Structures are given as structure tokens and as C-alpha cells.
Amino acid sequence: MKHNRLFFFIAFWVCSITSFASVEATAYKFRTMSPEGGFYYDGVKAIEQDNAGFIWVMMDYELYRFDGYEYKKYHSYFASMDSTKRWILHNMASDSEGHLYVNTNNGIYMYDGVSDHFRRIFDAVSIVKTDKVDNLWVRHGNLWSILDVGTGELITPCHDEPTPTGSNLSLCTYNKDLYSFIGRKIYRFNHAGNKFEHCLTLPGSSREGIRFAAAHKGKMCVFIDKEGLYEIDLSTFKTENRYGPWNEFNANSLRAFHIDKNGKIWFGTIDRLYILDPVTRHLSAYQHSDTDPFSLPNNSVWTISEDRQSNIWIGTYSGKLCYVNLNENCIFQTFNTRNSGLSYVPVSAFAEDDRYLWIGTEGGGVNRMEKATRTFSSFANNDDVSFRNIKSLVIGPQRNLWISTFREGMDMYSPGQNRVVNYRNIPRDTTSLLVNNIRKTILEADSGVWVAYQYPVPQISYFSLNRKTFTHFSLDSIGNYAFLFDILRQGEKTLWAITNEALYRMDTHTYAVQKIVPDDSTYLGLFTFCLDDAGNIWIGTIGNGLVKFDTNTSTFTSLKEGMEEDIYSIYSICYTDGNVWMGTDQGLYCYNIAHNHLLNFDKQENTQGQVYYPLAAMKGKDGLLYFGGTNGFTIINPQGMSYNTYKPKAIISEFFINHRPVRPDYVLSDSIATVTLDYDQVNFGFRFSSDNYHILEKNRFRYRLRGYDDAWITTNARQRTVMYPKVPAGTYYFEVYAANNDGIWGDKPTIIKVVRKVAPWLSPIAYLLYLLIVLGIVFLVYRHYAEKKKLKLMLYQENIEKDKKEQIHQAQLRFFTNISHDFRTPLSLILAALDKLRRDGLKEYYYRILNGNVQRLLNLVNELMDFRTVENGKMRLELQPIDVNRMIQEIADDFMDYAAQHHIDFRVDCDKALPDELYADRSIVEKITMNLLNNAFKYTREHGSIFVEVKCGKDFHSEYKNSYTVGETNDEVFSIIVRDTGVGISGESISSVFERFYKVNTVNQDSHLGTGIGLALVKSLVLLHKGSITIYSERERGTDFIVSLPADSSLFSESDFVKCKDTAAEETITEGSTASAEEDSPADIKDVEVEFVPSIKKKILIVEDNDDLRMLIAEALSEEFRVMQAADGLEALKLIAKEDFDLIVSDIMMPGKDGVSLCNELKGDVNTSHIPVILLTAKTSLESKIEGTDAGADLYFEKPIDLTYLNLAILNLFRNRHQLKEHYAKNHYADSSELSSNEQDAKFLKQLIAFIEENIDQSQMDVNLIAEQLMMSRSKLYAKVKSLTGKSVVEFVLHCRLRKAAKLIIEENITMREVMMQIGIESQAYFTNAFKKVFGETPTAFAAKHKSAHH
DSSP: OEEEEEOOOOOOOOOOOOOTTTOGGGSOOOEEOSOTTOSOSSOOOEEEEOTTSOEEEEOSSOEEEEOSSOEEEOHHHHHHHOTTSOOOEEEEEEOTTSEEEEEETTEEEEEETTTTEEEEEEOOOSEEEEOTTOOEEEEETTEEEEEOTTTOOEEOOEESSSOOSOOOSOEEEETTEEEEEETTEEEEEETTTTEEEEEEEOSSOOSOOEEEEEEETTEEEEEETTTEEEEEETTTTEEEEEEOOOSSOOTTTEEEEEEOTTSOEEEEESSOEEEEETTTTEEEEEOOOTTOTTSOSOSOEEEEEEOTTSOEEEEEGGGEEEEEOTTOOOOEEEEOTTTSSOOOSSEEEEEEOSSEEEEEEBSSOEEEEETTTTEEEEOOOOSSSOOOBEEEEEEOGGGOEEEEESSSOEEEEETTTTEEEEEOOOTTOTTSOSOSOEEEEEEETTTEEEEEESSSSOEEEEEETTTOOEEEEESOSSOOOOOOOEEEEETTTEEEEEOSSOEEEEETTTOOEEEEOOSSGGGOOEEEEEEOTTSOEEEEEBSSOEEEEETTTTEEEEOTTTSSSOOOBEEEEEEETTEEEEEEBTEEEEEETTTTEEEEEOGGGTOSOSOEEEEEEEEOTTSOEEEEETTEEEEEOGGGOOOOOOOOOEEEEEEEETTEEEOOOOEEETTEEEEEEOTTOOOEEEEEEESOOTTGGGOEEEEEEETTEEEEEEEETTOOEEEEOSOOSEEEEEEEEEEOTTOOBOSSOEEEEEEEOOOGGGSHHHHHHHHHHHHHHHHHHHHHHHHHHHHHHHHHHHHHHHHHHHHHHHHHHHHHHHHHHHHHHHHHHHHHHHHHHHHTTOOHHHHHHHHHHHHHHHHHHHHHHHHHHHHTTOOOOOBEEEOHHHHHHHHHHTTHHHHHHTTOEEEEEEOTTSOSOEEEOHHHHHHHHHHHHHHHHHHOOTTOEEEEEEEESOOOOOSOSEEEEESOOOSSEEEEEEEEOSSOOOTTTGGGTTSTTOOOOOTTGGGSOOOSOHHHHHHHHHHHTTOEEEEEEETTTEEEEEEEEEOOGGGSOGGGBOOOHHHHHHHHHHTTOOOOTTSOOOHHHHTHHHHOOOSSOOEEEEEOSOHHHHHHHHHHHTTTSEEEEESSHHHHHHHHHHSOOSEEEEESSOSSSOHHHHHHHHHHSTTTTTSOEEEEESOOOHHHHHHHHHTTOSEEEESSOOHHHHHHHHHHHHHHHHHHHHHHHHOTTOOGGGGOSSHHHHHHHHHHHHHHHHTTTOSOOOHHHHHHHTTOOHHHHHHHHHHHHSSOHHHHHHHHHHHHHHHHHHHOOOOHHHHHHHHTOOOHHHHHHHHHHHHSSOHHHHHHHHHHHHO
16 A cells, blocks of 8 residues: 655755865875874974884984884983983984984984994084985084094085085985085085085075975975975976965974975975975865864974885874875775764665765664765654664665665655655555565666565565555575575576575566575575676675675685685675675775785774674765765775785884893894894794884784794784793794785895804703713713622622521521420430439439530520521510619629639629619520620630629720620610620621621630520620620730610510519410429419319320320320320321310421411311310420410420429319319309300300200200201210310200209299299209209209399
């Protein structure tokens, strides 16, 4: 349906905007380079570019070096030279060799760019300048002179006229010529003659002299106040033209003068900049504008300078600096709400007719700009007709404007009729708009309009201008959900449409649709497109950059990888003259198809901004391009686009060591700046820039550190610092290229050579030294290993000898040990026979002789056994308080008779200050003393002397010079000293006296009976007691032995002390201390015969491999017991399996199965664990006793055996067993475990009693059932129960019943009948008799007695 209404307007305002070529004042862009707010409140005095490319900016009190990005201050450099002076900077100049000359109030200073240092070369002058041949000219004494920088000599050229009193301030250089001025006269410098030659005198009689002069293309322009500008031909020295004077400025306001490379003359004044075009004689003025970022930064121009690329640098008041690139064309013109009459942003659509540019905005309706005058009109409408959110504009036939909106449908505005027609979606009207949200409209010749919707269905509509109706077409019959983003006409009958995933090609004649889907996800995100001259479609995507679609082959090609810069999202696109222009969210891009070159434009080029509006792009009829964005719109004149062809050079602006900027000491080496770093300067870096100052934010760089990493790294202007950490020593070349704003790379890299010194310890000399050291070490090692090998061989041979000796020693020791064991058995027989012979009447004299020698042999045997025990580390300390003085005195008393018989002076001296009780091992102290005395008496001749002394501490002075000490002690000790006047020991042999089997060589060696291990045993015992022993001796003079033992008991561990006297006594009895036949047996054992005489003889098994000893023991025990014999453990086991024994006596050391193994096996078997075992052995060590006791032995006897004591001990063992059984029988609360002597028996009794108690209420209890339950034979059960309890199985069961009855009577308040029922006895008479037999009274009397006591 159509709605016709009057369109009410027009309220518009006009802004005058100049066109591209209307006025020349728009020809230059003044790009501000100074910091925001300027350098300083005053003006810039001078601008100079050095040979490296840096721009130097001079103020009164500061000098800046500018690399395009950062300013480095140098006033501190001057102040550091003399901080007491005030430094004022006047002017500066530079030469082609890279020197910068700075003229200050304190003299002229030359800057060396290589070393970054200033050096004073001359006194203060008024002006410095350089010519094209690098002469330094200074104005000194009102005349221009040449300063020899090397010598400091000042050369003043003469004139071909009388020497003037002064010259003008200006100098002019042209090629290699230099011109000076005196008044109105012009002079040229003759280099060969070193003088100024007169060339021309300007006409006129004015006193005004030449103030400024500059030359260009063979012409010199000189400026004279109040007269203007004279143009002089330098080949003829004739005045050709004269310009001015001008009313715009006068002599007082003019401050700067310059001719650019195009021949235009620049005048800097205090209120603006003027540029004269000599051809047109037009004088253009330039001023600062707050709305134009590319205008002068300040109107007061102080200096104008030209860099080496012929670009202009302007210094103004307030410390402002700007740059003008004379090659830059102004192809961009931007309109926004600040600089024009544009009423609203963002700009979303364009359309044009011959006179007007129509501009659609998102939210602000339609604006109209008159092309010729750049004036704007903004349309206001009434409330009934509202279109603010414009999406698309099209100019149709009769100059009608079709306006497509979001949510407001489509309107047609007729300028001629000044009215608008509205088109909206009408429900159920298929000839109306599909929806009111329109994205894009395009014109179909003169017949109609194609409409694309912002709607998730791929449908388009065609509006017929004749029928005034909409016809709808579906582009996709399969995929119904897809937004159309853009549509495009190609030729006469093709319409293209685009969605996120596909292209659609529609024949507008047949309406046939072809869907084209990319086969790669790289091509997803399709958004907008345009056609080029070849019929290719260029597609802008969201996220995948630019894509080319070949309409002939239907192939897609992504250009994302081939571009130097990444473009992700493209919102608008337009093609012209081989270039694809793209509006993105990263600025405006231009892609040159032929050269595959991409350019980026932003606000630096006067574009509207960073973000461009979707589909807001149009190519005008005159070839101009229009792009709308969030800040306004930009008109592009692509014909005027120029490229920056300058190939820039990279500049090293800063050098870093350990991340700190430093002044490197560069040295030129083969024309390459070289910096040398110390060995500890391992981290260094560079900051670089470029001598391209045109849109320097777009400069790019490529660098590498050759020799460290040869790969090139490309970066942008924001990342111009590179650091190299922990660089190894060596030579490296830092190479960096620069590219200008248009991507043109420089031809040659800037190279810095970096030499990192090798650490002194890594230098070649050091390596040579290391080599020598290594060779020396190798030699020493070789020599060492040779010596070591030799020594090893010697040690090997020595070890072989030592091993042989040790084997011999061990063989001797084993031999003596075995012999000792074998000796004990015959000695036992002899002692037993001696006792019997003594009782039978052997004379006491013969008995003493025989018994004494037997005891002597026993002592020798015991000494060997003790030594073996100590050697094996099995001997343990048994510390107890002893009276050392008394003990030593008693031992010494035993030797008194011997000393008297051999006429030896033997004395004892005890220290009265020694405490009565000291903790020591009695046995060890006794053995030490006995051995030392034996040794002393052995080697002391008749009429010699032996002295024994006991004292506190260890202070002792010997008269003998040879000494040897074993062990260490502190000062808190007591000492036993044995001194003799025997044969003595030589110095060579004194260290060997404590070795095993060592004997002092004497004339009659055989006269000294001994084992050769006495002193070795003493040494071992002393060390065991944590003491020390020292020997002093001289051959044929005598020997002193000093034994020092700790008096401090805290040095010993708790396990070294004897627990208590009772325990010790008990252990002594249990272990069966060897008793002589002379000692009386204990009273309690002697009384056994009276107290306990078994009614039936006990059966005993004797197990001994020595037949004589076995027979002797059997004979001695046969009077009291029934005795059976076995030759070894295996034979004993066979007998035990057949017979029930009451006790077993076994030797420990036997062939086949020894006594310990036999005892272990018996105690581990429940059938035999109750049998007591007595072990006999020749081993006297505590460890042997412990081993036997651990095996479960009841008693332990050492050989030789006292047969009387053995007999009594066995009777005592049986008596104790009998008393234990009686106690258990009479005490109804006694525990059954008291009957067992080992864990196996306790376990057996526990199981037996548990079974009995479980079945105690049964009157009949089968013995076979009990045996089966305990997994024993009936006979073994009987024997074991009899042995443990003294009762048969039946008697023990009855005894358990009665014990249970006694407990019930005492503890429970029940009748006797109930007691009988609970214990399984039915007969009252039987229960009464049995109970009375066990407990000595009837149950009733027992109850009356014990219950009253219990309660």
C-alpha cells in the first residue's frame, strides 16, 4: 500500500568547505612532531638533520635528538662538562661526514655520532654554518671565517676589494659554491684562491642590506627588507624577477626564509606562514586551526629547515615542531560533525545525483551536500513520516531518492514534487514489503528496485516502478535460516546475493538461482562484495579477510596469507582502477591487485577514523569514493594517490647493556660501527628507528643478530626495541632494515658490529694454559696411577702376605679353639677322676700337683676362648661397682709366693684417693691385670723388679724412650701401671707387641709357656672397656704398661651395666657357673636328697659324642636315675620318638646335629616340648650361653663338669617341677600357665583346659576324643600330661572338674546338686570322696569355710 504525504522541510544550515583544488591552502599537511604542549614555552631556534638521520631540535636551554618516536635530551651532556657555567644554545650546523656543530655561549662543540660525545673545538661565535664541501664557517668579529676543526685555526678569506669591516649575517650555498653578502653586494667564495670575489651589486640606494638568501635550480633569491624579493640568475648574475613587497608582512614580522625543492618560497612570520608561488606570484597564507589537525601547530614561525629528503621542518613558538612532506597529495577529505554541517554520525549510506551527495546516517536521518560548495542540508520531518535509521540510499528515475531504513520500511522522496511515499509491510498483502527491516537496495535500470532484508530468510524482493508492487523471490529452497548481507548487479541479467556461508547467482530474466558454497571453512563469514573490471568478485569477510571469487571458474581464493598485514573483518568494499578499497574496524585499506600491495590509512592521512560502517561505501560518477564510518565520512580521490618511494635507512637510536641505555664506545672498523663488550656484559640490546618521518607510525623494520640467530624478524613501529640475553662470547652483526609508511624497504641494512670479549678464563691463552695444566694433570695422573698401580701391586702382594698371615692366624686361632674344646672334655674326665681318687684316698700332695696343672691348662684354654670371643665382637661389658684397689691387691697377693721363689722384687702401690667404688667390668679388669702380671713375670729375670701401681688420672712419666699407644680417653680415668725390668722391647718391635701370636725374642723362648695372644687380648679388652693402653720400653732395660680406664660411668650405655644383684646371681646360677670339686654346693641343693626322693626313677637321656665323657656322666647319674645314651643329636631323636624321657642332657658341639638344633627341635614339637634340656659345652662366652638359652635349654653347664653339681642340679630341677604341680593342685585359683616352662607347653595346656571346660558338664569324657582334638596320639597325650601335671589324663580331667566345683562353691550361690550337674559328676558319694581327697575337706565344710571368708 502506498502512503502519499507532503514532505515538510527545509531547515538546513550551510558550511563552506573548499573542494580539492579550489584553494591552494589545502595543498600541505602540517604534521605536528613535538610533544603535546611543545618542548618549551619559547620558540624553536634551529632544526638540523645529521648524517645518521636524526633530527636535532634546538631551544635556548635544551638540545633534543629526535628519532621520529622519542626525544633524547643533551643539555646534561654540556652541564656535565662544567656545571658551574650557564649554558645557552645559539645555533647549529652539520656536515656530510656526520658531525654536528653546536654553537653555545661557552664555545663551539662538535658531536661525534659514533661515540655519542661532544668535544669543544673553538670559542664562542655568533653563527656557525657548513657548506657543501664540509667547511665549517663561523661568524667571528663580524666576518665569516673558516674554522679548521683539526687544529682550531681560524682562516678569514680576503675580498677582492678592500677588507670590509663587517659582512651580512646570511650565507647562501648552491652546489659547491658559497655566497656571502656585504650590504647589497654579493660575493662568491673562490676555494682555490681562498677569497671572496664580487659578483653583483643590487640596484638601489637603500641602506637595507640582503637579509635572507637561498638558491634553487640556478636561481638565487635574496630578500631585502621593505624591497621584497630579487631573483638572480647565477650563470649571468642578472636580476630576472622581483616580488613584493607585500602588505601581509613586514621586516619586523619576518623570521624565517626558505626555498623548497619545487621552487616555492616560504616566509615564516610571527603571525602565520606564507608560501609564494613564483610562477603564479600567488602568496598563500597558512594558520593554525583548532578543527584541522593538519594545520600549523602555532602561527608564530621561528625557523624553517629542510631534511635530506627535501621535506620541510618548521619550528614555531611554544616549542612546537611540524613536518611537511612535499610529495604528499591530499587524496582524502573527511567530513564530521565538527568540521562541517554534517548533522549526525555514524554515516551509513550514500547516493548521488549531478548536483548533490545524499548521506544517510544511523539515527540522524538524511543529509544532503552540494558538491560544488560543500554545503550541507539536514532534513527535518514531522512525526507522521519518520526515517532516522538509514540503511541504504538509491537515486532512481526522475531523481527520486529511495530511502531504506531499519524497522521503518522504504520511502521514496521526490525532490521535484517535494513529497514522500511510504512503503511498509502489510500483513497478508503479498505485494507489500516482506518485512520493514531493509538492509540494501539497488536499482534495476529504470524499471524497479531490488530489496534485500535484514531478515533470517534468504529472500529478496523486486519493486516494479510501473506496478508499484513487490514480488518476492526465495534464493534457497533448502537452507531456510540465513541472513542476506549484500546484493550486487552484474551485467544485464545477473544479480548476486551473499550470506555468511554462500553466494547466490540469480538470472533476473528467468529467475533461476545458483547457490555457490565454498568447500573450505577459510571462506566462512562472507559479508560484502564488489566487482572488478575482469568480472571477479571481491568478497569482504568477517574474520577471514579478503577473498577473491572467479565468476568464470567458480573458485574461491583467500588473500589472507599473502599480505604483509592481517585484515580480519571487512565491512564495506569498493573497486576502482585496479585497487580494492576496504573499510574495516582497523582503518581504511587499499589493495593493489597487480602488485599484491596493501596500504593502510587512518587519521594520520585525514580519514574519518578507525571503524567503518557496514555497506557504507559508494563509487561516485566522477570516480571519487565515499566511505562512511562512526566518526563521519571520507571522500577519496584515487587519481591523486601517490606513493612514498623513499627507501629509508634504519637508525640505531639507543644501545642497551643489561637493559639499561648506555653510551657505547663505537669504533669504526671497515666502515662499520663496532662496539666491544666486556666478558661480563652478556645482555645487550638495541632500539632503532628510521629516517622516514612521513607517517612514521606505519614504518616497519626487519632485523637479526647475525651469528646468534640468522632468521629475520619483522616488526612494526611500536616494537622497536630488541634485547638479546646471555649472548655467548663472539663477534655478531646486528642488521636492521627499515620500510616506509607505504611498505618500501631500504636497500641496505644498518649494521652494528658487536664484539663480546671472551672471559679471561676462556681466552686462547687461557685454553693454552688449560691445555698445559691438563697435560700436567694427565702426566701427574698417569704418574699417580703408575705409582698407584705399583703401590697396588705392592699392596696386593702385602695383602696376599697379610691374608696368608691372617689365614695362618685364623687357622691357629681355630686350631687353638678346637683344641681348647677338645681339651675341656679330657680335663673334665681328669677332674672327675681326681675327685673320685681324692675320695678314695689319694694323697693331698699328688692331688694338688695334678689339680694345679689341670687348672693351669684350663686358664690357658679360657684365655684362648676369651680372645676368640673378643675378636668376634661377642663379648659384652658387665659394669658394676668394684673396689679397684682391693681387687688389684688381691690379684697381686697371688703372685707374692712366685716372686719370692724367683727372687723378684714385687711391690704394689694403691692410690688412697681412688674412690672405693668405680664402675668397671670385674672380669675384664681381672684378666687385664693377670695378663700384664703374667707377661711381666714371664720376661723378668731373677733379682729383677716388678711394680704395680693404681692411681687417679693418667699422668705418668717413663724413663724409657720407645712408646706406643692404643686407644683414647679423657682426663677422668683411673690407671693401672705395671712396670718391670725385664728383657724390654726395641723401638722397631714396640708397635707389634699387641699383635696376635707375637712374642718377644729371648734367649730361651721355649721356657715361656703361652699362646702368644696375652697382650693382644689385653688390647682388645682395654678397647672394649673404652680405655687406652700405652707401652714404654727399651731393650734390655725394662717395660712400663699403663692401662687407663674411664672413671666416668656416663660414657657407657645402659645395656653395659649389670641390672641388679639378684638378677646377676640368678643368671649366674642358671647359667651354671663352673664349680670346682672343692667348692661346697648350695644348701638348698644339698637338701634335695632329703626333701625330694622320687618313688620311681626318672628316665634321662645323655647325648654326647665323646664316649668316655658320656660313659662317665651316665655312671655318675645311674645311681639316682634311669640313664640311656646317644652319640649325637640324630640318634637322640630316634630314641625320643620311641621312649618317653623325663630329662635330656646334651653336649652342644656334636657331629650330625648339634645340641642347640636338638633343643630347638624338641622345644618346637608339642610332643616333646615339656622335656627339660640341660646343655653342656666347652664354649665359655656369654653369646654361646644366650644361644643355648634362646633354644629353650633349662640349664647350661660349662666343661669341665662337676658331676656332683650336675646330679644335684637335676634333682633340684625335678623338685621344682614337683612343687609347682603340688601348688597348682592345691590352689584352685592358680593359672595353668604356671605348669609350663615354655610357650609351646603353655599353648598345649591352654588348649587342653579349654576343651575340658567346654565339655565339663558331660559325665563321660573320652580320652581318644581329647587326643584327636589336640592332634596327638593317646600315648603322647598321656606322657605329656603326666610330665606337665604329674597326673594321668583322667586324673587331670577330674582335677579340672573339682577345681571348677571349688570356684562355683565359693563364687556362686547354688546347691551342691547344681554344682555337680555343672561339672558333670552324677554320684554324690563319688563327688564328696574325690573333693575331700583333693582339698582335704568335704564340699559342705569347704563351702562353710570359704564362703564366710569370701564375704
